[in-house]
Amino acid sequence: xxxxxxxxxxxxxxxxxxxxxxxxxxxxxxxxxxxxxxxxxxxxxxxxxxxxxxxxxxxxxxxxxxxxxxxxxxxxxxxxxxxxxxxxxxxxxxxxxxxxxxxxxxxxxxxxxxxxxxxxxxxxxxxxxxxxxxxxxxxxxxxxxxxxxxxxxxxxxxxxxxxxxxxxxxxxxxxxxxxxxxxxxxxxxxxxxxxxxxxxxxxxxxxxxxxxxxxxxxxxxxxxxxxxxxxxxxxxxxxxxxxxxxxxxxxxxxxx
Amino acid sequence: xxxxxxxxxxxxxxxxxxxxxxxxxxxxxxxxxxxxxxxxxxxxxxxxxxxxxxxxxxxxxxxxxxxxxxxxxxxxxxxxxxxxxxxxxxxxxxxxxxxxxxxxxxxxxxxxxxxxxxxxxxxxxxxxxxxxxxxxxxxxxxxxxxxxxxxxxxxxxxxxxxxxxxxxxxxxxxxxxxxxxxxxxxxxxxxxxxxxxxxxxxxxxxxxxxxxxxxxxxxxxxxxxxxxxxxxxxxxxxxxxxxxxxxxxxxxxxxxxxxxxxxxxxxxxxxxxxxxxxxxxxxxxxxxxxxxxxxxxxxxxxxxxxxxxxxxxxxxxxxxxxxxxxxxxxxxxxx
Numbered sequence: 001x002x003x004x005x006x007x008x009x010x011x012x013x014x015x016x017x018x019x020x021x022x023x024x025x026x027x028x029x030x031x032x033x034x035x036x037x038x039x040x041x042x043x044x045x046x047x048x049x050x051x052x053x054x055x056x057x058x059x060x061x062x063x064x065x066x067x068x069x070x071x072x073x074x075x076x077x078x079x080x081x082x083x084x085x086x087x088x089x090x091x092x093x094x095x096x097x098x099x100x101x102x103x104x105x106x107x108x109x110x111x112x113x114x115x116x117x118x119x120x121x122x123x124x125x126x127x128x129x130x131x132x133x134x135x136x137x138x139x140x141x142x143x144x145x146x147x148x149x150x151x152x153x154x155x156x157x158x159x160x161x162x163x164x165x166x167x168x169x170x171x172x173x174x175x176x177x178x179x180x181x182x183x184x185x186x187x188x189x190x191x192x193x194x195x196x197x198x199x200x201x202x203x204x205x206x207x208x209x210x211x212x213x214x215x216x217x218x219x220x221x222x223x224x225x226x227x228x229x230x231x232x233x234x235x236x237x238x239x240x241x242x243x244x245x246x247x248x249x250x251x252x253x254x255x256x
Numbered sequence: 257x258x259x260x261x262x263x264x265x266x267x268x269x270x271x272x273x274x275x276x277x278x279x280x281x282x283x284x285x286x287x288x289x290x291x292x293x294x295x296x297x298x299x300x301x302x303x304x305x306x307x308x309x310x311x312x313x314x315x316x317x318x319x320x321x322x323x324x325x326x327x328x329x330x331x332x333x334x335x336x337x338x339x340x341x342x343x344x345x346x347x348x349x350x351x352x353x354x355x356x357x358x359x360x361x362x363x364x365x366x367x368x369x370x371x372x373x374x375x376x377x378x379x380x381x382x383x384x385x386x387x388x389x390x391x392x393x394x395x396x397x398x399x400x401x402x403x404x405x406x407x408x409x410x411x412x413x414x415x416x417x418x419x420x421x422x423x424x425x426x427x428x429x430x431x432x433x434x435x436x437x438x439x440x441x442x443x444x445x446x447x448x449x450x451x452x453x454x455x456x457x458x459x460x461x462x463x464x465x466x467x468x469x470x471x472x473x474x475x476x477x478x479x480x481x482x483x484x485x486x487x488x489x490x491x492x493x494x495x496x497x498x499x500x501x502x503x504x505x506x507x508x509x510x511x512x513x514x515x516x517x518x519x520x521x522x523x524x525x526x527x528x529x530x531x532x533x534x535x536x537x538x539x540x541x542x543x544x545x546x547x548x549x550x551x552x553x554x555x556x557x558x559x560x561x562x563x564x565x566x567x568x569x570x571x572x573x574x575x576x577x578x579x580x581x582x583x584x585x586x587x588x589x590x591x
Contacts, residue, residue, distance in 0.1 A: 088469065088472045
């Protein structure tokens, strides 16, 4: 079942054409790898999906209806979540404030809506526990946490409101080996829950081990759409750099 | 530090740290500023027999009320990562506008009050529109407004003080229901309301988040530009309220009122724990900051210390406050 369909996306910044008509789709319970060289347009494409950028042409359809006219907040409410490479956390605020940023639960007192801190803390704690994340304290500024702990907060923020599609931009780039396995396990869990996952990564080993399909962006086009089971490292590397014999480069990648 | 010998977690916070954490979480106030206020008050009480009295306490609050309202404005804007240097000029401008509407046009008191606050909010709206739509840095826009609003105040008043406000207006500055000066009542009510807004509503939490990380706020779906715009309108409106308090207290619209007040207001906010670069701030903290300055000035007055030294003392307290704050933040986190 197709969940998210992106079709004919074009985008240019001034004279620079970044995307020239990109098509791809993600199904429920499917993990899609999105790979490509630096500057291939991966991040731009994802920011168009989340609504941070406006596309020049094309459509983004979630569950049969276009979300193109919706703001980033409205798209989040529809179930499109993204975990950014820089995590996009408010570092002086605590865990609960970050998880619920923009969607704070409120309690009405004398006709005024006040943020329901108690509920926020409880729900945040429950989410952190469910993820099995190990945080020193939930009421500390997230800037005082380690990189892996901060990432747990960013992940918790994306998963708290029952998303349909989760986009992860380089989630393993800054992590230790053990933490990488944790993130890959989490991606499999999300897949099993019927969530569509888009994984952007330079770590091709991770991409090959966890995805169902791989879309390769090359010069702003979807140069290849590969079924992971039938794909080798060589195919992926070749598509990323645009053809030629890539056995040596692929061997280098395979060594990790 | 560990309460039981079986626990050897080195990061377990001590009693002070836990008290501090609770104070920050529930009251949004760092304990150091409260300790400085209490210590300073105790010192003044020991040094001067006149310090500890209800009337002197009301004097301090009255002297703090105008700057205090401006400091509330400064807290909102600073904690969102912005800056408003036009606060003092907007205070003067709105006071003159209110006085002109009341005296020259003969408008009734409620209209004149709305005109005063509205003039401030309008100046804030202009600031906010240029900052969020034309992408001119807040420092430049509000520095420009500092000159424009002051110039407008002089143009409207023809460079002369507008005397003779109607009695109903003067009551706002000089009335004393139950022996409490009206400016003090207005100041405290404003402080309570704005504290609740900044600390406990979505609007306030979003303000801090925008100051902390604009990117985080945007990706969370917060309309950052519109939020910023409303903050400058709020800041201008509060400067208008301060202008109302100032004008009604001296019973006139003075075009030179409030010169350099923005710096004092920003000082109070920062002594109270507001982060100059955004992400942290509370009105209760700012009130403590404003009171530290008020107590310092009042105490030094009672001790007959020359006012030149008062300025030096306040400058020193500002630097000391930021030093303590930075020291604590470094110790507690690895930002």
